[in-house]
Amino acid sequence: MVEKVPSQHLARTVAVIGNPNTGKSTLFSALTGVHSRIGNYPGVTVEKKLGWFEFEGQSVRLVDLPGTYSLSPRSIDEMVSVDVLLGRQPDVGPIDAVVCITDASNLERNLYVVSQVLDLGLPTVLVLNMWDVAVDRGIQIDPVELARRLEIAVIPCEAHRRRQLDEVRRGIIQACQLPQRTPPDLFPQTFHEEARQLQTAFQQFGNQNLPIYLIERLLLDVGGQLETALTKPNPAELLTRLKAARERLATAGCRVPGIEAKLRYGWIKQLMQGVMTVPDKRPATVTDTLDRWLTHKFWGLLAFCLTMFLVFQSISTVAEPLMKFFEVGQKQVGGWVGSLLAPGPLRSLIVDGVIAGVGGILVFLPQICLLFLFIALLEDCGYMARAAFLMDKLMTKVGLSGKSFVPLMSSFACAIPGIMATRTIENRRDRMVTILIAPLMSCSARAPVYWLMVAAFFPTVSWAGGWVTLHAIMMFVMTFFGAVVAIPIAWLLKKTLFKSETPPFVMELPAYKWPSPGIVLHRVFDRASAFVLRAGTLILATSILIWSASYFPSDHRAEQQVLVQIQQAEDQFSSQLEQKSQLRSRRELLLEDQPVPVQSAAESSAPIEALAAQLAELDAQLAELDTQLQPLHELFETRNQISERLLADSYLGRFGKWIEPVVKPLGWDWRIGVGVLASFPAREVIVATLGTIYSLGGDVDENSQGLQSALKSATWPDGRPVYSIPVAMSIMVFFALCAQCASTLMVIRRETNHWGWALFTFVYMTLLAYIGAWIAFNATGWLMTFSGNS
């Protein structure tokens, strides 16, 4: 998919701009197919999306600009868009033409940004997307007349049905051949004069090459990005002149910023007269019906909770068997690689370090994909905006607005895009609070920890005919735990460090639509490959580091001898081992097929008795085999003892023992402590680290399949099991609250422009995690003894 974008000189460069929710991404991917690449503009975190296509022998580079209602640069995103359009973005180069994408069913509002684009004088193509929606609503538009009045190409299009795409492509190619246009002049003469005077002032202070377009925008946008960006040479003097110019304009009856909307909407009204007819009667739509329920004070909230629960229930239903399958696969690969290599450091590195470590985390790929799939579906069908609307009421209670909800919701997939999405929040204090609590939302990297703990230590109980399981409930609770803790934190931050009024809330609620498979799958693919990449780099490196720390400096010769003996014994007993695994799988099958006991029905007892008899017979055969396999068991026992000692003597073991007093109050042994410490750069490392530690440190026999069973059989030196429900809870709560992600902290630094906030986030979350885990451990322990006694 990574092909070379045709170079600037061979291809024409065309910028794509439009309001949010106009199907811009759909059209972009329909035009370019797989030929697209996502990156960042240098120096800023604005996403740069490039694509290209060839049509009738001409190749075109498309630059997708972030969706916007206006070109007045109030955020970094909008600033980059303006720079690209003016050809001031060096890595994009000059722009040959602009494609404006509009929603035909809501054309007047969409034309606002179009009128700002037309002021640039670039050859422009106007795409009336969602033409079918407009037709359904009885809206009639005459594109030919509109094109004549605007003197640009106007092309109706249905991007989601891939209709009229060639017309759009042809329109773009033709526009590229056209010369610069004379922009329609909406502003009075005094405005242009003030702009020219200001341009001269800027030239005096050494800012020679400012296009008049930027000066005009500077005049119009009170408090915008340009005020700080352009006045750098001499802020005091230039700002005074700017203010004076605005005051002169106001006395001349041209008050900024209000004048712009007035003039542009006046122009649009005139333009559309006789071009568009809208029926008086408003037809009822599916969105009406859906919104009546989904935004309802009570039913809406219920639907939200239900949706969230269904997401987690289906992830756990679909993914648990898949995860088992992957774990068996991982074990087999480990065994296969192990059989190829002689016992020694290399085999240990590959089997215990790489396969048990990195493989342990890759097992969770199906769940991660499903989680991203659901979030992408909810975003693309239009539900996310409704959720933000419902949440605004709750958010105002802590002093935030519904605007903060969308970044927080996407932080459930990953805090990094979540924190970057806070740029849509205009209020700085609100944005800061949202950034600081975003890492508390349960991201996908926490999920493996929860899945591992829940699957290993919570009983498989289900209700409602298997539709609701305890595992899914626990996953649901853990996932929202961080969000619940975030409420008082946000309230506290808004009361202390970021004291301000609750800001107003304005948000578009797009009409519901079927999610577009292309866009959804693309997003899932992007996130999944990022996850695999992380497993292949950061987690691989940490796994190897952890492996070396736990392998050295001890002498492994005795262990290797035992391993050789085990291999010989396994060859010797191979028929018995095979028989045993067959018997075990038959036993499991029997148990799974067992019908649900119905107490009232007397006839059901007969099959149950038959089953019991079969089971007893199998168990007897298994016991017989086990006596035959006794020498092998003894060898495993010896290996485990040696490994245990070797691990305890390793660098990691010594370090672990040293920190054990700190983690003991949380119910953890030194291995968990080391695992948690190693996972500060990236939290999912814990799974890999535990995988390596348990693979090296014994606690395995020939039945061990993956990390789950290793955790279940881990013991303290006195023989008590290490893991119990309180320990699992303590680990989960710690991971829910701790800031264990270096990338998130880097993004916080970049977005807040200060290391201090990254440090602040790290300290407050780690403290919170330690206290939370201590409470969780003791409270669950107390609850369990209490319920056990009563």
Add this chain to the structure above:
Amino acid sequence: MRFLRKVARMSSAISQTLPLELLATGEQGTVIEVDGDPNLVIRLEEIGLHSGVVVRMIQPGSPCILEINHQRYSFRFDESTQVFVDLTP
């Protein structure tokens, strides 16, 4: 809130103008004026809430849901922002 609406209705016999948040479900009106912090006002205007457009109240409250040209928006204004509409019977 209900009292305010009643008062506004009584005065609406004289002028048809009332604050936007007093529209009831399904009522619609033409925006006369958007008043408040200039930066918020221009943003409201950019997304389509400007004088002359017809707004329809879908769900009153705070935040409310409004419809402008079939497009739905969710709004919650602060105290300083006022939108006045002319009620369309």
